[in-house]
Amino acid sequence: MIPALLFAALNGPLTPAEPPRRLTLSPLFVQNAVLFTSDRVTAGGAGGGVGLELELDRRFLAQADVEVLLTLGNTVMSRVALGAQRPGTWSPAAFGTFGALFGDRVEFLTGDGRRPPIPTWALGLRVAALRFRLREGTVSLVEAGAGTDFGGGLWLELTIIQAGVRF
Amino acid sequence: MKELALACTLLVGCAPAAPALPDLEAARMLGREVSPGASMVRVEALAADHAADPKLPCDGFPEEALYPSCELSHDSAIRTVRETLESLGYATRVEAQGEEPLVAYNVVGEHPGTDRASEVVLVAAHVDAFYSGADDNSSGVAVLLEVARVASAHRFHRTLRFVGFDLEERGARGSTRYVNAGFADDVVAALVLECVGYADHRQGTQDAPPGLRLGDVGDSLVIAANGDSVELAQQMLAIDDELDIVPLRVVVAGGSGAHFFTGPLLRSDNGPFWLRGRPALMLTDTANYRNPHYHAAGDLPETLDSDFLDAVATLVATTIGVLAEVTP
Numbered sequence: 001m002i003p004a005l006l007f008a009a010l011n012g013p014l015t016p017a018e019p020p021r022r023l024t025l026s027p028l029f030v031q032n033a034v035l036f037t038s039d040r041v042t043a044g045g046a047g048g049g050v051g052l053e054l055e056l057d058r059r060f061l062a063q064a065d066v067e068v069l070l071t072l073g074n075t076v077m078s079r080v081a082l083g084a085q086r087p088g089t090w091s092p093a094a095f096g097t098f099g100a101l102f103g104d105r106v107e108f109l110t111g112d113g114r115r116p117p118i119p120t121w122a123l124g125l126r127v128a129a130l131r132f133r134l135r136e137g138t139v140s141l142v143e144a145g146a147g148t149d150f151g152g153g154l155w156l157e158l159t160i161i162q163a164g165v166r167f
Numbered sequence: 168m169k170e171l172a173l174a175c176t177l178l179v180g181c182a183p184a185a186p187a188l189p190d191l192e193a194a195r196m197l198g199r200e201v202s203p204g205a206s207m208v209r210v211e212a213l214a215a216d217h218a219a220d221p222k223l224p225c226d227g228f229p230e231e232a233l234y235p236s237c238e239l240s241h242d243s244a245i246r247t248v249r250e251t252l253e254s255l256g257y258a259t260r261v262e263a264q265g266e267e268p269l270v271a272y273n274v275v276g277e278h279p280g281t282d283r284a285s286e287v288v289l290v291a292a293h294v295d296a297f298y299s300g301a302d303d304n305s306s307g308v309a310v311l312l313e314v315a316r317v318a319s320a321h322r323f324h325r326t327l328r329f330v331g332f333d334l335e336e337r338g339a340r341g342s343t344r345y346v347n348a349g350f351a352d353d354v355v356a357a358l359v360l361e362c363v364g365y366a367d368h369r370q371g372t373q374d375a376p377p378g379l380r381l382g383d384v385g386d387s388l389v390i391a392a393n394g395d396s397v398e399l400a401q402q403m404l405a406i407d408d409e410l411d412i413v414p415l416r417v418v419v420a421g422g423s424g425a426h427f428f429t430g431p432l433l434r435s436d437n438g439p440f441w442l443r444g445r446p447a448l449m450l451t452d453t454a455n456y457r458n459p460h461y462h463a464a465g466d467l468p469e470t471l472d473s474d475f476l477d478a479v480a481t482l483v484a485t486t487i488g489v490l491a492e493v494t495p
Contacts, residue, residue: 042378042428072378072428073421104394104421106429108380111415112408113401 026053026137026164030065033160034077036101038153040116043105045069049077053138053164058087061095073104081126091133095126097145099155122147122155128162137165186398188405193495194488195410198481200317206480207473209309210364214299214468216243223295224268228337233455233462235297239336244294244308245272248331251312252276255319257329264344271341274331278318281494286325287353288491290314290483291342291436292360293335301468302458304335306364306476313480314487323491325355332436335361342436346443354440356399356490357447361435363388363479364471365458374456376431379418385457387414388450388479391432393424396446403448403486410485413478450479 028051034044051065061083069075083095100119107116124147131140143159220240228236245261252259257276264271274294280286292307299305308331315329333341345351365385367373372385381389392400400417407415420429424441432449433441440447452475455461460470487493 037378037380039380042380071426073426075421104426106378106421107397107419109400109404109417109419111404113404113417115397115401115419 022057024055024166026055026166027051028053028063028065028162028164030067030162031160032067032143032157032162034069034099034101034155034157036120036122036149036153036155038149038151040108040110041105041120041153043072043075043101043120044077045071045073045075051079058085058133060084061093063095069101072106075101075103075105077101083126085128085131085133089132089134091131091138093128093131093140095128095145097124097126097147098122099124099147099157120149120153122149122153124148124155126157126159128159135166137163139163186401188402188409189489191406191409191485191489193493194406194485197317197321197488197493198410198412198485200320201313201477201480201484202316203477204473205316206306206309206313206364206476207468207471209312210301210305210471210476211468213244213247213305213308214301216247217296217305218299219243226268235462238297239295241272241295241333244296244305245274245331245333248274248276248294248308248312252315252329255315257315257319262345262350264348265340269334269337269340271333271344273333273341273345276315276329278323278327280324280326280491281322283324284326285353286355287328288323288325288487289328289330289351289354289357290360290487291330291332291357293333293341293436294331295334295336297336297462297466298464299467301466301471302365302452303362303454303461303466304360305468306362306471307360310360310363310476310480310483314484317484318487321488322494323487324494325491327487327491328354335436339436339438343439346439346445351440351443351445354445354447357437357440357445358483358486359435359437359440359447359449360479360483361437361449361451362454362458363450363452364476365452366472366475367457372457373453375453376428376456378428379431381416381418381453381456385452387416388475388482389453390415390417391437391449391451392417392419393432393441394419394422395441395444396448399446399448399490402489403482406485406489407482412482412485413475450483
């Protein structure tokens with residue numbers, strides 16, 4: 001699916017020919033890897049999922065996605081992101097993100113036996129330098145992000161590819 | 168309970184609570200009866216026997232840096248476990264499983280429960296060892312025997328079963344066959360003792376596999392749990408927190424624990440229990456992540472910490488008092 005979207009997007013007309021639209025909603029397909037590490041938890045993994053992207057005035061973005069990650073067990077990740085992009089075909093973007101991990105993880109219990117809270121979460125930033133906005137959709141490669149749970153935990157994410165289709 | 172945890176997870180996000188701890192007074196008595204220094208005496212005898220024992224055939228097991236496959240022995244340890252458990256009054260048997268040259272001789276001693284005999288609390292340690300195998304795993308066997316000695320003088324509501332698993336160093340064959348034969352289906356809690364005698368109180372003496380945080384000082388007993396045994400681990404932590412027996416670190420691998428990054432936690436006889444869905448904990452000093460003599464000729468009794476061994480025996484004895492419900 002993602003290679004097909006990539007091919008279609010790269011062969012489509014450039015953005016200037018596109019009629020102006022104030023608000024667009026696009027389904028997203030994502031492949032990425034996430035690692036959260038703290039004194040209490042190691043969680044994350046590699047996998048993929050689906051989501052939605054809302055674009056306002058070709059500049060502002062809101063994304064939400066759900067992904068299934070493997071490697072440390074069966075983990076479900078949910079992310080929301082708010083950001084802005086540069087208008088044009090090459091449209092690098094930056095996002096403020098909230099991510100939450102559910103399911104399997106490695107836990108380190110406290111002395112009195114308490115387990116870490118569920119879900120594992122973090123607030124952070126994500127940068128999409130190789131993001132391209134085309135008539136049929138968007139393609140973004142190698143997005144990098146980092147975040148924290150404000151308790152010493154570090155969230156790292158690397159999005160291999162994110163592709164959206166515009167209707 | 169699992170449904171509740173799932174609902175909790177999906178709806179609000181929360182920290183799962185630790186189970187309530189029962190009255191420890193009766194169980195504490197078992198811990199107090201551990202004889203200081205007795206485990207080290209046993210380690211010395213077991214290690215001397217391993218050094219003198221004939222070695223197992225090693226065809227098909229190439230020697231590697233951490234795997235001196237042609238230095239493995241088990242004869243004397245099997246005999247020692249069987250004779251000791253018999254002398255303590257346990258109903259003892261040796262279960263031979265598999266085919267030559269990889270027959271596993273698991274030694275089993277049982278102490279039937281008074282009214283819930285079908286619920287088994289199992290304590291295990293592997294009896295095969297490379298070279299002298301003081302830490303790996305004469306230490307585990309010695310603690311098992313000391314706890315068995317203490318428990319032999321008491322009665323429990325649940326059945327206590329002590330098992331010396333064979334051929335752990337050949338891919339956990341003894342425990343795998345035992346579990347796959349259904350012999351562990353009555354086990355409600357298993358404590359697997361895997362290298363429990365090496366401690367180092369200096370900074371920089373504790374290493375860890377990627378993703379597992381075990382601190383920097385090698386002075387703690389590490390308990391490895393999975394999703395099926397996390398409540399057991401919480402109970403042990405609560406007991407230790409109450410009685411302050413030994414520094415503990417508990418690592419819980421999610422789900423079955425059989426995942427890429429948590430593979431090191433499946434290296435011992437707890438692995439087959441986890442894969443079978445039976446609640447099991449591995450108690451360990453973390454072996455090669457702490458002990459520089461791991462699988463080497465230098466794994467000798469004089470490198471071990473007798474106080475640490477006694478503390479582990481005290482914790483295990485107290486814990487089985489709780490889990491098997493010792494009668495006052």
